Amino acid sequence: MQNMTLERRAQLRRLGARPIAHRLDLLASWYGTDKGSNGHGYTRHYDRHFRARRRDRLTILEIGVGGHETNSGGASLRTWRSFFPNASVIGVDIHEKHLPAERRITILQGDQSDPHFLAELARSHGPFDLVIDDGSHRGDHILTTFAALWPRLEPKGIYVIEDLETAYDEGYGGGPAGRPGTAMALLKELLDDVQHESSTHAAAVHVYPNIAFIEKAAM
Numbered sequence: 426m427q428n429m430t431l432e433r434r435a436q437l438r439r440l441g442a443r444p445i446a447h448r449l450d451l452l453a454s455w456y457g458t459d460k461g462s463n464g465h466g467y468t469r470h471y472d473r474h475f476r477a478r479r480r481d482r483l484t485i486l487e488i489g490v491g492g493h494e495t496n497s498g499g500a501s502l503r504t505w506r507s508f509f510p511n512a513s514v515i516g517v518d519i520h521e522k523h524l525p526a527e528r529r530i531t532i533l534q535g536d537q538s539d540p541h542f543l544a545e546l547a548r549s550h551g552p553f554d555l556v557i558d559d560g561s562h563r564g565d566h567i568l569t570t571f572a573a574l575w576p577r578l579e580p581k582g583i584y585v586i587e588d589l590e591t592a593y594d595e596g597y598g599g600g601p602a603g604r605p606g607t608a609m610a611l612l613k614e615l616l617d618d619v620q621h622e623s624s625t626h627a628a629a630v631h632v633y634p635n636i637a638f639i640e641k642a643a644m
């Protein structure tokens with residue numbers, strides 16, 4: 426927010442929103458991601474699960490940079506960067522992104538359905554504390570990404586999958602409830618892992634409308 430124009434500063438003052446760094450929903454609308462109450466309404470869930478770790482030195486990975494042009498997007502990456510003042514934020518997108526360099530934000534080009542890309546991402550930039558899958562929203566891609574990145578999530582890390590409604594949408598490889606190979610099928614399997622001791626070390630699964638938070642055990 427260093428380069429904020431005077432007009433935007435005045436706008437913020439009118440909102441009575443200074444400082445807003447700890448107000449996730451305001452940050453989301455300020456930077457223009459649709460995660461907030463003016464869009465998907467995810468910020469209230471993010472706030473509940475992320476707030477306790479706000480000041481930690483975290484590595485955050487988000488799949489899906491957004492923006493329709495090569496020089497647009499990054500709204501959620503800026504939101505995380507501001508909300509977590511000590512975190513490094515990595516964004517991955519299948520499309521090339523030419524955004525101005527910003528402190529504590531790294532943007533990489535890659536395909537979340539490509540296990541080789543994901544393995545290299547995990548090796549070179551992991552381990553991660555928070556992973557957010559807001560990419561293609563296809564079930565097969567979500568499962569491939571989870572298989573590659575969950576093992577590189579730190580103990581007590583949190584893995585988030587957005588837009589779960591696509592699990593019921595044939596256009597995204599989904600279908601009627603119970604369809605295998607979807608994000609919902611994965612979450613249901615993880616419920617078993619939470620209850621039985623298992624190699625995944627899933628400690629909790631929190632499912633809200635269209636978004637889920639999977640917590641890794643402290644180990």
Ligand SMILES: C[S@@+](CC[C@H](N)C(=O)[O-])C[C@H]1O[C@@H](n2cnc3c(N)ncnc32)[C@H](O)[C@@H]1O
Binds near residue numbers: 490491498
């Ligand atoms: C919903 S947008 C992300 C929005 C952004 N996270 C935000 O909240 O501001 C989804 C992004 O995922 C990217 N995407 C689609 N398929 C992908 C894939 N296979 N691998 C990586 N990124 C992908 C799209 O190019 C698009 O930029």
